Amino acid sequence: MGNKSSLMLQEQDIRDIQAETGFLPSQIERLYSRFTSLDKGDSGTLSREDFLRIPELAINPLGDRIVHAFFKESEDDHVNFRQFVRVLAHFRPIKKAQDNKLNAREEKLRFAFKMYDLDDDERISREELLAVLHMMVGENISDDQLNSIAERTILEADRDGDQMISFEEFCSALERTDVEQKMSIKFLK
């Protein structure tokens, strides 16, 4: 199973990816093995269906947004391995000794910000916040209550009074949050 896939990944590719993301070669091989197992059509790329075939992701309330995060970089609705790894690199734990490019605290925060900011205008509007809230609670909270919750959240974080949250306001709202711990996952070697 693993043998076949590791042959198709070249040494040079592994080195490039290591330089770009900071993953170890063994971790990259494991991710490649996972990539090929998700790629049911053997096309070398992943589609949205390939992601949503993962049961745990399919029932995650934020499932669609997570999948969307992978496709933000690609133009043609397919994710290749480089893009796959680059997105996952944001969730590498921060190690003081290693050089952190994609998984530095600011990069993690930017990733989280992009999850809210669908239209990419560098601002989280009330509608965008409501959209995320709605995904998280489904039908269990009334629209009125959701509205007031969203208003309150924006009010608390809004500094310049434009009713929208910029990236700086977002970062200061999350100042005391342990972003490193909340947005890191373990990658097996």
Place this chain on the structure above:
Amino acid sequence: MAWGIGILRSSYESLLLSYGVWEALLPYIIWGQRVVFVCLLLVATVGGRLRLRRKYVQVLDSVFTFAAAKLGDETPLEEEGEARRDSDEVHEAKDSDRVVIDPESPKAEPGSPDGSFKFQDPLPYLAAGMRAVVSDCVTKSFTSAELRTWNMLSRTKHKRYLRLSRSLTVFWVVGVVIRYLFLFPMRLLVTVISLANLVVCCIAVGLLPESEFKRRLNAKVVTWCFDFVAGSISVVARFHNPENRPTHGIAVANHTSPIDCMVLATDQCYDMVGQKSGGILGVFMSALSKSSTHIWFERTEANQRAEAAKRLREHSQNTRLPPILIFPEGCCVNNTAVMQFKKGSFEMDCTIYPIAIRFDPRYGDAFWYQDTFVQYLFSMMTSWAIVVDVWYLPPMQRRQNESGVAFAQRVKALIAHRGGFVQLAWDGLIKLHTTKQDVWRLKQSQWRQKQQKEFARHFEEREEEEEEEKEEDEVNRDVNVKENGQMESEESAKQETKVEKRRKYSEKEEIKESDADENEKRDVKREEETGKGNTNTREKKAQ
């Protein structure tokens, strides 16, 4: 007759020659094969009693320890069991402040004190989603388990950079020669002999009139025949707690491979339930049916299904008939996890005997992950051995006011604890997701609603939240004091009562409806038919 054998021998020899084997080696190979054949025959027929199979496994053990030492791996092989129990996934799931995406009992982080939404609240779900992308428990359970040290089979060599020293390579080459040239052909031969023997014996016993004597004879004969078959593919089984061996009623076990039935049948005679089929399998089924009361039925026929359910009930009440073997998971899992048990057989009022089966993956993997059955058989016959541990657990009864689902959970928790498995709330329905999209989507949205509901609790009255947090703290404290298995069953029971408090009545109805079908569905030996069977049950529901 003599020239027939002569022709066979010459064609066999030429076959060997066509392998590219040198002429000079041929007589040694043939001689070696004869030795192996005799050994195998001996081991298969009486080896179980004489503990010959155990000795073989011990020899293998020492070879593997040597190999591990050469590879520079310090961990002794005995730790394999513990390693499985303390696997990373289990620890992560038990982390009390982490979000758990689980179909039946999801867990959300406690919300902020004033019941407001903060930007960091969805982050754990984001991380959980990414974790699922990298590795999800369901896919892991359906692929063959990873080994910690190498066992000389090239199929488990997953690390590209596994450096082989010279002596190790020699060992590996010798291993390949032994397995492919000696073990495989002889195993094939002995298996054929043993299967023929099974059919003949069953038919012979079937000729006797119905009586107590016939039942006892059947038990002894069939057990010995299955032992013969098991020995021919080098199944080495160890049975623990034989005082709990099932004598009647229903025996339930976790399902890993098509040979589960056979392994269990070497120690106790069971009656099987399954799909009628033609061909070679049909021959075995009819032979077995002659000597004992198995329940074979045609899944696609609704009335046959209902009748089979009725017969099952009657059979389980009759204490003089052998116990029925059922696999409530409904699908083969890779022996590291136990999936959701279907409640059908747990709703009958009879004694349930739980059995935990654990395969030792170091010697050979019995899990069917290959593409075809023939490849699977080939892979099994060229492994070193199939080593199994079977634990008989004390019989259980459904308590008063306990639902079938809760009882099934209780049994599942015990089996998981005994075998050292992770408990998963996913059910084998997942394998349907390629064939029955609409059913899968419905189930998915139901599960997603559960996660959403769990998160929405953030915004409810603070007093209620405090109450729940106190409860959760209690659960966690109890959890830390008690043992693993009990912990899991208690926690899942508590979680279930908590979730049930909040469950809408309509949701419950929906789930009950879809489960009602499974009442009529029975598990079979062959995994391939499970898919077909599920499809047909769903079609009936659609009607």
